[in-house]
Amino acid sequence: MEECESGLHKHCESCFRRFCSKHPDDCPIIHCSLHCGIRFHSCKADEHKLLCSKEKVPCINAGNGCPLEMPRYALAKHLGKCPASVVHCTMEWNRWP
Ligand SMILES: [Zn+2]
Ligand SMILES: [Zn+2]
Ligand SMILES: [Zn+2]
Ligand SMILES: [Zn+2]
Numbered sequence: 001m002e003e004c005e006s007g008l009h010k011h012c013e014s015c016f017r018r019f020c021s022k023h024p025d026d027c028p029i030i031h032c033s034l035h036c037g038i039r040f041h042s043c044k045a046d047e048h049k050l051l052c053s054k055e056k057v058p059c060i061n062a063g064n065g066c067p068l069e070m071p072r073y074a075l076a077k078h079l080g081k082c083p084a085s086v087v088h089c090t091m092e093w094n095r096w097p
């Protein structure tokens with residue numbers, strides 16, 4: 001089966017069906033190994049990693065000194081109390097001495 005530049009099978013690139021008769025045999029449809037509940041064509045595993053809600057990612061404040069890593073779905077919650085977060089509410093700034 002032909003692969004295109006992105007590493008995906010040409011067919012899979014535009015096919016998001018779970019069951020497809022034209023699907024290449026060497027590309028099983030798999031569950032996400034992190035159990036996020038998503039199924040995808042195995043050649044799209046790398047692509048899914050970038051989107052997977054359970055994939056561990058560093059805090060976006062890593063550059064400001066936050067050492068934490070967490071699943072992507074937990075990031076929003078963490079940002080509210082991240083010690084390295086530079087996004088302070090202006091109202092709070094005004095209350096500081
Ligand atoms: Zn496919
Ligand atoms: Zn297909
Ligand atoms: Zn494929
Ligand atoms: Zn996933």
Ligand SMILES: [Zn+2]
Pocket residue numbers: 059060061062066067068078079082083084085
């Ligand atoms: Zn953080």
